[in-house]
Amino acid sequence: MTLEVIITTLLALLFLGYFVGRKRSIALSKKTSQKLHSLPQYYGYLIAFWSSVPALLILLFWAALESSFITSAIVTQLPAQFQQLSADELGLFVNEIVNLSNSGLVVDDEIKRQAVIQYNKLIEFSNSIKSAVVLVLAFVGMFVALTFIKPEMKARNLVEKLIRGAMIACASIAVLTTIGIIFSVIFESIIFFKTVNVFDFLFGTHWSPQEAIREDQVGGSGSFGALPLFVGTLLISFIALVIAVPLGLMSAIYLSEYSSPKFRSFAKPVLEMLAGIPTVVYGFFAALTVAPFIRDLGESWGLSLSSESALAAGLVMGVMIIPFVSSLSDDVISAVPQSMRDGSYAMGATKSETIKQVIIPAALPGIVSGVLLAASRAIGETMIVVMAAGLSANLSFNPLEAVTTVTVQMVTLLTGDQEFDSAKTLAAFALGLGLFLTTLVLNIISLYIVRKYREQYE
Amino acid sequence: MTDIEKREEFDIEIDKTVGKPFIDDAKFSTRNVDVFYGDKQAIFDANIDIGKNQIIAMIGPSGCGKSTFLRCLNRMNDTIADCHISGDIRLDNEDVYQKHQDPVLLRARVGMVFQKPNPFPKSIYDNVAYGAKLHGLAGSKIELDELVENSLIRAGLFKEVKDSLHKPGTGLSGGQQQRLCIARTIAIDPEVILMDEPTSALDPIATAVIEELMIDLSAKYTIAIVTHSMQQAARVSQRTAYFHMGHLVEVNDTNTVFTNPEHQLTENYITGRFG
Structure with missing residues (x-):
């Protein structure tokens, strides 16, 4: 059978x-x-x-x-x-x-x-x-x-128990998958750190993972200083957030507090559409429109710039993640009870004073989680960076230079002919672990901030 | 009530407010006030004076327009998109709806306490200091501390919260929250305090405390209170206004309204025949 x-x-x-x-x-x-x-x-x-x-x-x-x-x-x-x-x-x-x-x-x-x-x-x-x-x-x-x-x-009660069991099973699948991924990344990273020193990896400034695969091949010995990658990631994400947080928050405030319901019902879905555009289209746009524009602008000021820059990738990425900030913030701002607004207006507060001092503090946890979601999107973004910021691992804080990010390097490490136990491929797991730890730390920091400053209205 | 009686209810005519709607020493006076929500008219031709340092109670069945009328006095209805108001509302003989009148400044002079206690999600101290900070009422930290303390004392809350001024106001009990809202309102030293069913969410003990507080405050402030409790109106107010389906039916001294109402509708309401 x-x-x-x-x-x-x-x-x-x-x-x-x-x-x-x-x-x-x-x-x-x-x-x-x-x-x-x-x-x-x-x-x-x-x-x-x-x-x-x-x-x-x-x-x-x-x-x-x-x-x-x-x-x-x-x-x-x-x-x-x-x-x-x-x-x-x-x-x-x-x-x-x-x-x-x-x-x-x-x-x-x-x-x-x-x-x-x-x-x-x-x-x-x-x-x-x-x-x-x-x-x-x-x-x-x-x-x-x-x-x-x-x-x-008591069949009804027994069925209730079965359903409860099914729910637990579903929830544990998600949790176990996460744990499984974490462990596999950790174990592969441990193998990698046997060949490459942890400190060389974290604080080394030279990233050149090419090494000879066959005896007769000419290749570098491989150098795994990941600092330029993490700096590149943080630089581009920072630029993206500098764009997305103010724009997203302001548009959320406008949509929820100032605009007419009619405009809101039209503008919100349009704004959310930004998140639905494939990132490769954004990358294309960044590489063909924004990056040359920045280069030309630099030339007109007498700067000679490459056509790939962290700024171009960061700007476009910032636009891409605006809806993550604005949509979530708009929801939580709208969820602040009307009685809070009434109370503030009745004290002789203006609209913007009310927003600044009552509504934003009350909505803070939701706003922070929106920003966090946007940040994790920015950190994990690959396509835009490949196309607009390049592949060269420069250790630079200058947004006008070409940089590369952790995710981009992971892609280049794992595509093409590979040997799956070489330091080169294992490095991808170590990078993944680093990325995971970075987002984890960001999460913990923001949870702490929310807990400290949150103002509960219930 | 039988159907025939119900029909009779609608046959009773309301053409003019009976009783004594006008008095000499008026803080607020309204003339020919109509209020519309979109196409629906909520208030019909309201004419009334609100006396200085008096408590006036506004009673009437649900949906009769008494809260709407109250919210016209400090222009809180401005925040409702399709609400518009015609007629004349004067505070100290100055038109509240005049073009150059700033509703924000008006609301600092005419404070409001709401049905459901709505302390801001801030500390008790910050709740009371909120208005004072907005309007720059305190020059220094010491002055602000004093202002907060005085307001809490006058709202009868200071003893209970003096050791927890920096804890969240939302952690207080319902009655304490409502007194916090009163403290917050009197901290900006308004001339009039509007109260929209301030005790309807509270238990009888907290209600009694707030009623006493209202009577104390009326020495300094003019108070207009909307209430569903006729006993409350009788206990705290000097004058009472009865609203019915958007019409101001009768205004008179509280005693007169409750012992000798002029209008049939008022009598029906206070004797509990409907409402």
Whole structure:
């Protein structure tokens, strides 16, 4: 039985379980002339759950463990000289067996042929056992659950518990994924820091990750001073925020406090559209319009500038993240109760005094989270930087020079021909870790600021 | 009430405010005031004087326009987009709606306390100092401290909060919050205080405290209070105005209104036949 058939059967059992459970509960209630504790569909949900979910879980579990069991079974059958192979070589060998088995080609090598035959046998055995176990479990689950149905059974409360469990499972998937990513980045970074000193990485000013991949290749020895990248990231993000925060906040205040509802209902979606434009379009715009404009402007003042600059990337990025600031700020400013405004006006405050002294402080947490969201977008932005700020890792605080950022370098490290255990590729993980820590620190700082200055109106 | 009685209710004519709407020593006087929300007329031809250093109570069933009328007096209705007002409203014989009248300055002279206590999300001290800072009433930190303390004393709140002046005002109880709002209003030393159902969100004990406070404050300020409680109107006010569906039906001394109402509608309302 193939996997598709098993899953289809289980789905059919799920629906069948629902109807059977529902029918049975109604029939039981009639027979015993006892009122059901819950509506009939709750009994249906319960039977549907027991007739499919445990079986599905077993199926998943089986799929996760199957390959490692089969591999070890094949390996133990191999001649002695194979047992001494390193784990990598053994892995390669097993891989080959699996491929041969899938392709169905005739194999000359006797050892391999035996292994392929054995592999095929094992797979077949595993499949039939799996199908049997899963289907038996599904049917047994359904029938056992059916015998448990009684009119006084609190099916509604049990379904509530199942839903609660499902919610917890969904929430933990997101959390576990995050934890998984963090750990994988940390472990790869640790490998990287075995070859490159942590301090050289963090405070080194020379970034040139090219190193020879093959013996005969001419290449640098690789130099991993990431300081220019982090400075470039922060410089461009800073320029972007200098543009986006005042513009976004002012437009939020205008939209929520000054504009007519009609204008607001038109302008807000248009402003939000800025966030929906693909970043590559922004990059294009930055490289072809803004950067040359800045260069020409510099020339007219007698400065000779390159056509790539942090300023061009930062300006365009700033425009891109305006909606993150403005939209969220507008929502929280509108959410400040009217009674706050009335109270301030009744004291003889003007509109701008009211906004400055009552509304903004009350809306501060939301505004800060908007800015934070914008900042993380700016830090993670890649496309605009590639196109408008360049790839050269200059350590410079001058916004008119070409710089590069962490994300851009991660892209260049991981594209093209790569060897996945070289310092060059592992450096990408270290950069990712650095980026992650940077945004984490920003988050903590802003949480602290919000907690200190927030003014709660409830 | 039966349907026939209800119909009779609408047949009773309101053409002119009865009682004594006008007095000699008026702080506020309104003549021919009409208020519209969009096309809907909320107040019809309101003529009334509000006496200096008196408390006037405005009573009437919900939606009768008494809060709207109150909000006209300090031009709070300006903040509502489709609200417009015609007629003549004078404070100390000076037209409130005159072109060169600045509503912001007017509101500093005519303070307002709202139905739901609305302290700013700031410390108790900053709540009271808010208006004083805006209008530059205190020259120095010491003067400001004194002003805050005096306002809190006069609002009867100082004893309870003197050790927690820098804690948030929103952490106080409902009654304390409302007294904080009164303290904040008297800190800018207005001439008139408008109160829009100031005790409707409070328990009876907090209400009694606020009522006493109103009577104390009336020595210095002119107070206009909108209330749903006729007992409250009877307890605190010298004069009472009865509103009905946007019409100012009757104005008279509080005693007269409650013991010997002139208009049938007023009598119906105070005897509890509707409202």
